[in-house]
Amino acid sequence: MKFNRKSKPNILTPRVITVSFVFLSIFIVEFFLKTWCGVQRIQTGYEITDAMNKQQNLMNMQKKLKIELVHLLSPQVLMKIAKEKFKLAIPEPDQVIVIP
DSSP states (O other), X not given: OOOOOOOXXXXXXXXXXXXXXXXXXXXXXXXXXXXXXXXXXXXXHHHHHHHHHHHHHHHHHHHHHHHHHHHHTSHHHHHHHHHHTSOOOOXXXXXXXOOO
């Protein structure tokens, strides 16, 4: 007894293989692009955090320098520097010349 078997059509035609390859390629490219974007987002976040820390440090340094400038411009400090460094003194009344 012989059975009649119908042959199944080959579903792996060149067109099906090509379309499958194109979709698989698109999926792989999309996967890599999404991963790359995630890494770039994290890297940008680190750069922003570093820039904010640097800004905060610079603002603190600016405050300290302003305080130091005010201190250095005070009359007591200027008088002390003038006496010690430049050996200056307050003039005596007979040393003052008034120009008319």
